[in-house]
Amino acid sequence: MKRLMTRIGVIGLFVCCLTAAIAAAGQEPLRVGMELAYPPFEMTDKSGSPSGISVDLARDLGKALGRPVKIENMAFDGLIPALKTGKIDLIISSMTATGERARSIDFSDPYLQTGLCLLLKKDSPAATIRDLDRLGRTVAVKKGTTGHLYAAKNLKHARLLVLDKEAAAVLEVVQGKADAFIYDQMSVYQNWQRNRATTRAILAPFQKESWAIGIRKGNEPLRRQINDFIRSYRLSGGFDRLGNRYMKEMKQEFKRLGYPFFL
């Protein structure tokens, strides 16, 4: 009990310091929502604090705007509702700018290009997404992702497995319960590297996508500021630095395979 009290005291002190620091900065913090479950973009470091490309991007954006940044960790499908109801100011969570989403929120200019591709079980004969759309085939997707939306719209015959976690979807393929998992190039590449004995990857994208920062509808000044930031950040090599810091190996591998690298 005593230790608990001390802990509460320490946390309270910390919160006070934090508030003081924020007050000193004289600016409202920029609350950035993301799901810290998508390394190397959104993850936590060994001490449990947010880290990754999106976190660094958010911090650099905050510096450029002169506002302190507060990372809010939440489930991916809770991000848009949180933005709409004003719980957060921005979404930087590897979110694809789709037309559907753009009806609920605004997007900045894209900052990354990628595409949907396939992680297949090792002995699957499929060569394209069309080969998978047959009766008796099972396709795993992660709930709420563009892969899920693509499959719901375009796969008419295959059985769809909708999973909460990327890890579970990969496990379905590894155990041969699903023929394929639809996800973006980088995740498919990483999961294939980790499970080379049981899976193979088709990294050529069958649908191209771009990621962008989500902004509440009608917040035009902020959107302009963010677009300016993205442009100058790219020119000054900020994205290249982030790519080299977090995913050098993958970058080289994609270059070797001849796929254009995004950041």
Place this chain on the structure above:
Amino acid sequence: MTGIFSLLTQRRGEAGPLAAMARLISWLLVFLAVGGVFTFAFSQLQYGWNWGAIADYRQKLFIGWMTTVAISCVSLCTSLIIGLAAALARRCPFLPVRYTGTLYVELIRGTPLLVQILIFFYVVADAFGIDNRYPVGVLTLSLFAGAYISEIIRAGIESVGESQLESARSIGLTRGQIYRFVIFPQVARQLIPPLAGQFASIIKDSSLLSIIAVSEFTLNAQEVNAYTYSTLESYIPLAVGYLLLTLPISLAGRVLERKYRYAH
């Protein structure tokens, strides 16, 4: 003021038109108060409602709801059987059987259902070559609820005094006869409220099966949310759908309780 207060105060089982009227008014008051809070909360919400998007998916939501109904029905029956077996096992004089029961109850009650579902499906079922996630899901849910039900039943059985059991034995009743004629009639009524609560929990806990892609009600609502970005419009029907299942169970529990009131 005190007049209204005393009018709306009554003991259990009071009869007469005035008492019935008081009950009706009291219910109305409660509904008005709760409804008022929610009406206020929703009216404060800045949210672009879009029920039209959900209407397109009502078929999908209905199929999901039916799946949840089916999963729950089977799980209710199997968990009751498992729970009864485990309760009897924990009272079995043969130690290995008794300890199996104890280990089962402690392991299941001490770990999260989420972990149990993942391990049973991706590890245990996989090792035995069972790929169909529906029976595995139902069985996991039944095992989970069975542990709680066994404790409810065991507590009921043990509430019957030792002297009664001794008397029963002394007039030459067998173990089976003691359970059938002495224990069961006395504990049946006591068991109904906690069992009804446990059954309602099973229905709600079945939503966790969505993590192994069992396409039940919650998963379907989440999918509709993913397709339409209409979060509240997807989840409000979800709440209503679960209430449609859990309220009848509470009501049935109350009716049964009344029926068994003078059973002994």
